[in-house]
Amino acid sequence: MTAVTLTVNGTERSLEVEPRTLLVHALRDDLGLTGTNVGCDSSSCGACTVLVDGQSAKSCTMFAVQANDADITTIEGVADADGTLHPMQQAFHEHHALQCGYCTPGMVMAAISLVEEYPGLDEGGVRHGLEGNLCRCTGYQNIVDAVLAAAGSGGD
Amino acid sequence: MTITEDAPGHVGSRRLRKEDPALLTGEAKFIDDLALPGAIWVGMVRSTEAHANIVGIDGSAALAIDGVNEVLSGEDLAPLWGEGALPCAWPVTPDMKNPAHLPVARGTAKYVGDAVAVVLADSRYAAADGAAAVVVDYEPLPAVVEIEDAVADGAPLVHADLDSNECYTWGLWGDNAPAIDAAFAEAAHVVSERYLQQRLIPAPMEPRGCAAVPSPAGGELTLYSATQIPHILKVMTAVVLGIPENKLRVVAPSVGGGFGCKLNVYAEEILCSALAMQRGAPVRWTEGRAEAAVSTIQGRGQVQHIELAADADGKVTAVRVKLLADMGAYLQLVTPGVPLLGGFLYHGCYDIPNYMFECTSVFTNRTPTDAYRGAGRPEATYAVERAMDSLAVSVGVSPEEIRARNFIGADAFPYTSAAGLIFDSGDYQTVLDKAVALADVDGRRSDQAQRRASGSSKRIGVGFSSYVEMCGLAPSRVLASLDYGAGGWEAATVRISPTCKVQVVTGSTPHGQGHETCWSMIVADQLGVDPDDVEVLHSDTAVSPTGLDTYGSRSLAVGGTAVYMATEKVIDKARAIAAHQLEASEDDLEFSGGVFRVRGTPEAEVPLAGIAFAAFTAHDLPDGMEPNLEAHVTYDPPNFTFPNGTHIAVVEVDTDTGDVDLIDYVAVDDCGVQINPLVVEGQVHGGILQGAAQALYEDAVYNSDGQLVSANLGDYLVPSAAEAPRFRLDSHVTPSPTNPMGVKGVGEAGTIAAAPAVINAVVDALRDLGVTDVDMPASPQTVWRAIADAQGGAS
């Protein structure tokens, strides 16, 4: 077992993990943050996307030990403490950009990072920027519209 | 409490979903999110051979792994279920072959993915490591992989104890055969086509998973499963394992999509339940993605032969269909019934007097097939809509004209089809006209002509698909006539609490469709309350003991109707109390906006809230009336519903590379009255992309050894946002007369319509090059080869 220290959603957490423990399983199983989902075993679906030091990362492609000392943001950490949704979450809600909701946490995290990194994206840019996140329910149109709206409204 | 003054009219509005916040914040609990301290983790050891005798199972390397506790073979597990097999609920013919499908194989493995042993471990990782470390000694047997090979002379047998690979033959033609032969003999035009429906992997973003939790003191068991069908699963698990049904509870937590593949009773559900009872400890399993590709059912898998006979004007006089359908190695819950669901619809939305359908279903050494979004109807629509385009070419008219000449007329409803169904309502021509206008078909065609004239390598194609589907499964008596093993009703309970909050219990089981929002809107309008004051409970047999769950676009037309009727029943009871309080006759009362009023005496009124409280205290109710406002309804629909529509796809095909770009997609659907257009559009978007994905990207590719070579999401091309087009939608509403709200259903429409629209567009783009057919998926390689073959043939 290896000691790992992560700052998760603003709180420092120390845990002991097997060296091969994936970050996503450390978050889900060890820290109980089950909002981040697992949809594949080949880094293909993006359901597990979180922010690592502000950048989106597929948490199934990283070992927890690789994230030692990193600042992690998961879906549980993006709404305000009073429950007010993050503008990206709010835009997903208003555009009906989720159905079953399984892809949603990863999609929201990827979208937050995308619009922050590339301000002023057009529809094509959003579609290509979210290529690594699969959704089986929505056909993507409402997701794309939500991301464009959140970007346009200054919703980081 | 919120009682609005005026009838609020939530139905028909684009109300945002109440399901969203929990899903958007990560609060929602999916199956793998459940914390079950002390649970035994199951790892499944799956056959790597398509067909082989299991000579030996060596668990020693697995048992050497820290945290792996047991390795169990099918024989070791036999005491748990004896000869109990996974259930098939649809024996479509009396002589259908249904080989016993044991949860874990004994002796012989019959497909890649067949469970052959089980590892029990302390953790998720140990279970996975252990399963990978089990060494199985196989003696390979000859395998049957492709459908047509299964019926070839001398084909190896999938099941050695059967005398062929045929599962059943089912037909629908009545005494019509001479008339059909005559129609073909007299036809001016005959179209005869062969189409392939490749196998598809449903791939909801959440894989399957289950957890069985015993309560040793009470001898009870709770089975949590990522399932569409907790109610059916409960009955089936009780039957297979002999657990008294009253000791079993099944819960579907948040479920991350299903699309039919979670409409089943799977080995792992039976296994975890049996082990949990035996060990007195929670037992859980979570499916991996590559595992899902072979261990969860697949969809489609058919070879279709369709023939149309038409007169000189292109009016179709007969349709004759012969199908070969791939069951896979075993029958799952409704495997054999899937082709039948399409079997009634190979005449499409056309008025065709003579109809013959025959399906022979076969076993192969592949993963079982079963219902996948549309289940039989996408296949039927594909065949007839592709064939109609061929007929249009033969007659020399446009695709829209051949459809117009054959549509069932708007004045023909209720329409009795040649296959024996009674179509409820529709106006197919108006729907098509709307789609043609929206898609700017004329503009696209002139662009197409220009590019052809200029020799451009970027060809434009316009493809049509007009469809009708049967939804709202189903009238129980019709199901009986089809030998289905259950009814088609749905149940609902509506309760009004002392403080006038509303609780709706539904037997439908959502997994993304938005039942909570939509049921609330329906009930809120009926009762004159705010939708936020309506709570919708579902998916837990302890809370909702009666139900038949969600599949076949049945939730709204059957489950929603049950909710509507239960609410009406509650209102009737409230009216009796109101009449008692107001000392008026019930006939003199009107109810709107949540208030009962005596007609003509506006000051004589009582709000529902007052009645709810009076019903609770029961101090002054009419003589003989039971306290409380609550009603239960089980609704058995008198007929199916028949959503319909026309979709138009526009593609740009690069003739140099074979690449197909879906540049526009227009859909005009008639799903009856819409409760929430926002939700309807979401269903249509997702459905279209799933159908378009069959047309362009997805294919469960097996090699000749029966190995699935597209098992993970890198090889099996579920489209991303980058491939998806922008959809442009319109709708047309002909209310269904079958149910009081006039609703039809929309969950499968997009998938049913899309594949033929896209392939018709691809063929349209390339027709001047001599291309008449392109197999699905129309990958660049397939399209390029079709062009090359057509050009080669022409030279």
Ligand code: FES
């Ligand atoms: S779980 Fe699919 S990319 Fe991480």
Ligand code: FES
């Ligand atoms: S909402 Fe279901 S997978 Fe995206």
